[in-house]
Amino acid sequence: MSGEQKVADRPSAAPTPANSVDRFFKISARGSTFAREIRGGFATFFTMAYILVLNPIILGSAQDKFGQRLDSVQLVTATALVAAVMTVIMGVGGNLPLALAAGLGLNAVVAFQIAPLMSWDDAMGLIVLEGLLICVLVVTGLREAVMHAIPQPLKQAISVGIGLFIAFIGFVDAGFVSRIPDAANTTVPVQLGATGALTGWPMLVFCLGVLLTIGLIARKVKGAILISIVTMTILAIIINSAADIKSWGLTTPEWPEKLVDTPDFGLIGDFSLFGAFGEAGAITVVLLIFTLILSDFFDTMGTVVGVSAEAGLLDEEGRVPNLGRVLLIDGAAAVAGGAASASSSTSYIESAAGVGEGARTGFANLVTGGLFALALFMTPLLTIVPLQAAAAALVAVGFLMMTQVKHIDWDRYEIAIPAFLTIAVMPFTYSITNGIGAGFLAYVLIKTVLGKAKDVHWLLWGASAMFLVYFAIDPIEQLLGV
Numbered sequence: 001m002s003g004e005q006k007v008a009d010r011p012s013a014a015p016t017p018a019n020s021v022d023r024f025f026k027i028s029a030r031g032s033t034f035a036r037e038i039r040g041g042f043a044t045f046f047t048m049a050y051i052l053v054l055n056p057i058i059l060g061s062a063q064d065k066f067g068q069r070l071d072s073v074q075l076v077t078a079t080a081l082v083a084a085v086m087t088v089i090m091g092v093g094g095n096l097p098l099a100l101a102a103g104l105g106l107n108a109v110v111a112f113q114i115a116p117l118m119s120w121d122d123a124m125g126l127i128v129l130e131g132l133l134i135c136v137l138v139v140t141g142l143r144e145a146v147m148h149a150i151p152q153p154l155k156q157a158i159s160v161g162i163g164l165f166i167a168f169i170g171f172v173d174a175g176f177v178s179r180i181p182d183a184a185n186t187t188v189p190v191q192l193g194a195t196g197a198l199t200g201w202p203m204l205v206f207c208l209g210v211l212l213t214i215g216l217i218a219r220k221v222k223g224a225i226l227i228s229i230v231t232m233t234i235l236a237i238i239i240n241s242a243a244d245i246k247s248w249g250l251t252t253p254e255w256p257e258k259l260v261d262t263p264d265f266g267l268i269g270d271f272s273l274f275g276a277f278g279e280a281g282a283i284t285v286v287l288l289i290f291t292l293i294l295s296d297f298f299d300t301m302g303t304v305v306g307v308s309a310e311a312g313l314l315d316e317e318g319r320v321p322n323l324g325r326v327l328l329i330d331g332a333a334a335v336a337g338g339a340a341s342a343s344s345s346t347s348y349i350e351s352a353a354g355v356g357e358g359a360r361t362g363f364a365n366l367v368t369g370g371l372f373a374l375a376l377f378m379t380p381l382l383t384i385v386p387l388q389a390a391a392a393a394l395v396a397v398g399f400l401m402m403t404q405v406k407h408i409d410w411d412r413y414e415i416a417i418p419a420f421l422t423i424a425v426m427p428f429t430y431s432i433t434n435g436i437g438a439g440f441l442a443y444v445l446i447k448t449v450l451g452k453a454k455d456v457h458w459l460l461w462g463a464s465a466m467f468l469v470y471f472a473i474d475p476i477e478q479l480l481g482v
Contacts, residue, residue, distance in 0.1 A: 025095055025361040030313070032360040036222075037097075040359025041367020043226045044099050047390050048350040050173070052375055053251055055079045055102040059343060062111035064120045065279065070267065070341060076379055077263040078342040084372035086333040086345055091365025094326040098307055099351045099368045100333045106295060107343035114288055118279035120341065124271035126285065127338030130292040134331035137297070142459075143327050147301055149457035152318040153408050154439055155305050157419035160405045161426035161435045162306040166349050167398025168427040174206040174391035175249070202248050202388045205236045209392030217356075217396055225357050225393045232389035248386045256380035263376040267341035283480055287473065294470050295433045296346055300330045302432040303347045310401050311355045349432070352397045414450055418443035437467035 017023035027037060056075035063069055083101035090098055114123045137143040150158075171177040178194050193199055198207070209232040216224030236253035239245065276285045304327075308320045320326065330347050337345035354364050405423070410416045422439030426432055444464045447456050469476065 021363070025091075025363040027361050027363060030360040032358060034363070036358030037361060037363040038367050039223045039226050040097055040354030040357040041364040042354075042371070043229065043357040043393065044097070044348075044351050044354030044359070044364065045368045045371040046226070046229045046385050047353040047393050048099060048101060048348050049371075049375070049385060050251065050387060050390065051083070051101045051104070052076055052079055052379060054104070055107055055342065058107050059111050059341075062115050064115040064123065065118050068120060070120055071264070074264045074267040075342065077265055077376060078267045078340040080263075080372050080375040080379070081265070081268070082333070082336050082340050082342045082345050084369045084376070086329065086336055086369075087365050087372060088369035089332070090326070090329050090347075091362030091369065093329050093362075094322050095362040096304075096308065096313070096320075096322065096326055097311065097351055097354050097359035097361060097364040098304065098326065099348050099354070099365060100330065100345050101348055101372075102337055102343045103296070103299070103346040106292065106346065109292065109295075110343045114276075117284065118276050119272070121270060121272040122275035122279050124338045124341045124343075125273045126276045126288060127292070127344045128271055128273060128335050129338075130289050130296065130344065131331055131334030131336075131338060133289065133293055134296060134334060135328060138324065138328045138331050141324075143297065143301075143331075144323050146459050146463055147305070147323065147327075148317075148319060149459040150305075150318075151415065151443070153415045153419055154422065154443060155309065155314075155318045156404050156407050157422040157439060158302045158432075158436060159306040159309045159401055160408075160419075161423040162302055162349055162352075162432060163398045163401025163404075164423060165398075165426040165430070165432065165435075166352060166401070167395045168430075170391040170394030170398065173249075173387045173394070175203060175388070176206060176391075200247055201239050201243060201245055202236070202386065205232050205239065205386065206388040206392055208232065208235070209389055210395050213392050213396040214399070217400075223357060225353055225396060228396075229385065229389055229393055232392065233385045236386050236389055237384070248388070251384060251386050253384050253386045253389070256384065259381045260377050261379055269339060270341050271339055287477060287480075291470070291473060292344065294466060296334060296344060298433045298436045300327070300347050302426075302436055303349045303351075304330075306349065306401060307347075307351050307355055309404060310352055310397075311360050313360065350394065352401060353393045356393070356397045356400050414446045414452070415443070417446060433470075437470060440464045440467055 015028045017028050022028050027034065056072045056079065059070050059075055060072040079102050086100040090100055110123055110127065114126060175194060177190050180188060180191050193203065209228050212231060213224060213228040216227060233253060240253050304320055308314055313321055333345040337343050408419050418439045421442045422435045425438040426435030440460060441464050444456055444460060447453055
């Protein structure tokens, strides 16, 4: 979706709101409609519903220091509850089509790095502390100031990098790209399919989904992404019933034996705020909190900028509307995730799928959050969408976000090189934070080499210094004997 198209989609003069809901969410004012917002809400939910399955698997597969495991059924409830509540709060308070749920990557850190050092209660208390500290950074204005200090071309590069990253996520989730099992015996780290070739009915569903999605987008069909997800899910159910396939991955596209299940809220409020200090020691806890904050801080920054840019909501200076409230709600989501034992919750880049469907306001979040609320009771029905059907949408959204690359001045090396590193490092390291860090460090270095150090905002100097610590965390831990 090009910048010209986004401008063209907006009305020349703000139309009269249809009703109070339209007025509150600025639906007409942002050139959207209720239909687009609803479609966008559904699309976002379907592209991130996998977290209802994946988060319990990641957290439930790990043991804490005392050999205890979290209950999988309770984890499903906690994950859905936090996603539902915080997504709705973001919609109403931040008025952005930005859904929230347990953060991938962060949940793995909690499960395999933090929990083995302490009890689950202590680990989740650490997440609550991290979220509270992020809220403090927001209230003091520091988090918002850092985002405003980033040059506009770097913000565009962040959006482009996220586009490639989200497309890569789609390819990997679908199995179109896979890690070579014994990569030590080859210089190639990834391959096509599971064996170097595309095989199996699930892969056919994904490939057909990609073709259908891009075909519908090229034809400018309204609801292209959602149409593709629903169509491919139906096809997957038919194929699975006929062939009884066992290789769909996390979710199998089959009609569930029961549509309604009873939620179990047993993990809600099960955390210890300061217990980690006694179990793991102050130095270890401080380093863990620093890593969590830095990852959460810049992952959210990249996601908010990327989704807002794709929605055409950035102002002339590249600023996000209602940024202070958006960042505060995101920080509160981390607190809520820890308090519910669902791990740190954060803004989801998959929200770009909803933007691709036309969502421009927080009204779409009411739909997404409502579906997560339904999932508390209807998890068997709402998790039948296979990754192969949903992942095609991520590939298409990756293309839409990639189009912003044309706005970067590639003839100015002082911005082109940091932009390139930002774009390349995100998908290659599977991390938004790593890409932002590489871009920041390169930008500060090149400006200094060119004798333009005074042009760099002091907050970028500070952020770059933190990234140096972030990238060098292992030797620092060894030096401190942690």
